[in-house]
Amino acid sequence: MHMSTSIRVSDETKEKLARLKREDESWDEFLDRLANEGSGMKAGAWNGTDKAEQAREAIKRSRESFQR
Numbered sequence: 001m002h003m004s005t006s007i008r009v010s011d012e013t014k015e016k017l018a019r020l021k022r023e024d025e026s027w028d029e030f031l032d033r034l035a036n037e038g039s040g041m042k043a044g045a046w047n048g049t050d051k052a053e054q055a056r057e058a059i060k061r062s063r064e065s066f067q068r
Contacts, residue, residue: 009017021030046052 021027025033
């Protein structure tokens with residue numbers, strides 16, 4: 001048996017969510033996708049990109065600005 005739940009959100013929040021929702025997915029599928037985003041990141045996710053170097057540079061700049 002499949003239960004359902006209603007969730008109240010403001011019109012503004014629903015509009016924001018609707019902009020993120022794909023046309024071919026139900027609201028349930030959309031919210032499930034949203035809830036799971038980021039949980040699938042695995043070791044090596046940045047492999048083959050420059051994201052690790054960008055992160056190191058951002059940390060370096062942050063530390064330098066903090067020390068001033």
